[in-house]
Amino acid sequence: MFFGKQNQDLEKFADLLIKGVVALFKERGELIFTKDPVKERKSIIEFEGKMRADGMEKFNNEPTYVSAVNYYASEADMQKEKVLGALVIYVEQAYLPKLMKLLQYPPVDDESEEAMLDSCGTLSNIVAGRFKSEISSAGYIELEMSHFRTYRNSAFAGVVFCRNEYDMYTIDFEIAEKKRLVLEVSMGIVPTR
Amino acid sequence: MSNDKILIVDDSDLERELLIEVLKGAGVTNDFLQAKTGEDAIQLLGTRYREICLILLDWQMPLMSGMEFMEAVVKVPAVSKKAIIMVTASGTDENKKKAYNVNPNLAGYIVKPYTPESILEVIRPFVTIREGT
Numbered sequence: 388m389f390f391g392k393q394n395q396d397l398e399k400f401a402d403l404l405i406k407g408v409v410a411l412f413k414e415r416g417e418l419i420f421t422k423d424p425v426k427e428r429k430s431i432i433e434f435e436g437k438m439r440a441d442g443m444e445k446f447n448n449e450p451t452y453v454s455a456v457n458y459y460a461s462e463a464d465m466q467k468e469k470v471l472g473a474l475v476i477y478v479e480q481a482y483l484p485k486l487m488k489l490l491q492y493p494p495v496d497d498e499s500e501e502a503m504l505d506s507c508g509t510l511s512n513i514v515a516g517r518f519k520s521e522i523s524s525a526g527y528i529e530l531e532m533s534h535f536r537t538y539r540n541s542a543f544a545g546v547v548f549c550r551n552e553y554d555m556y557t558i559d560f561e562i563a564e565k566k567r568l569v570l571e572v573s574m575g576i577v578p579t580r
Numbered sequence: 581m582s583n584d585k586i587l588i589v590d591d592s593d594l595e596r597e598l599l600i601e602v603l604k605g606a607g608v609t610n611d612f613l614q615a616k617t618g619e620d621a622i623q624l625l626g627t628r629y630r631e632i633c634l635i636l637l638d639w640q641m642p643l644m645s646g647m648e649f650m651e652a653v654v655k656v657p658a659v660s661k662k663a664i665i666m667v668t669a670s671g672t673d674e675n676k677k678k679a680y681n682v683n684p685n686l687a688g689y690i691v692k693p694y695t696p697e698s699i700l701e702v703i704r705p706f707v708t709i710r711e712g713t
Contacts, residue, residue: 414693505592505593512669513692513693523673523674534640534642
């Protein structure tokens with residue numbers, strides 16, 4: 388099932404992601420998390436070669452929007468779909484418009500599924516872009532990033548990930564003393580520059 | 581026919597709305613055209629290129645990325661000199677370098693999230709701004 392070496396620096400990538408998200412939210416909406424984000428190392432649950440990404444279990448079975456982005460070591464790897472990393476973002480449906488408002492975006496029509504999917508994708512794009520910049524600033528090579536894919540409740544077909552990896556980090560972010568945003572990150576070995 | 585329209589190319593409806601809101605709020609009086617994909621933008625540019633004074637271009641888009649759009653544009657003499665500013669979530673030096681390699685005439689590179697001030701500074705030479713703003 389798994390081949391090759393695993394990324395011994397996975398926790399460092401989780402920390403880079405946290406650093407990026409905290410800075411991004413502060414810059415964008417002066418939004419400060421109620422407490423420090425909580426990270427937890429977990430095993431990747433694999434199904435037919437993809438990472439399971441179920442949103443509803445993150446927020447007590449409440450409807451959830453899910454967005455996923457992949458990272459690649461180079462454009463050539465991206466063409467070959469040789470995935471190095473996966474970032475999955477989960478936001479509870481009821482909170483997504485409020486979160487986007489806090490981030491200074493125009494109002495989101497919460498009755499339009501298309502608008503809600505677009506919002507979650509927009510959020511994942513800025514988070515994933517910031518994470519990519521943090522990775523580069525930490526001395527790693529410049530990664531390529533996929534366009535986001537967005538789902539309601541769960542990514543039914545799963546999310547592609549680096550098959551060498553069997554662990555990921557789940558990171559919970561609290562706003563107004565309630566878990567409002569959950570990120571999952573898996574990353575293979577990223578070469579340094 | 582006016583030639584002062586700003587074409588915004590971004591697959592995110594919300595990002596396009598935000599950009600227009602920010603620019604209008606900053607006093608920009610130009611009209612806007614919008615494209616949700618690189619392909620739509622190519623079509624718009626093909627038929628209405630005379631009306632467009634500036635293109636604000638996202639990088640990460642499905643099918644045709646912002647870079648692919650720009651690669652196509654710089655090959656067409658009629659539109660190759662159109663002012664393009666990239667507005668993207670990825671702000672690394674290498675990405676900037678890539679963008680300038682594809683289009684040496686790139687008019688600017690803005691990283692999301694941006695402030696009204698930072699975006700205004702870059703687009704000011706290409707747009708009309710209400711007096712007193």
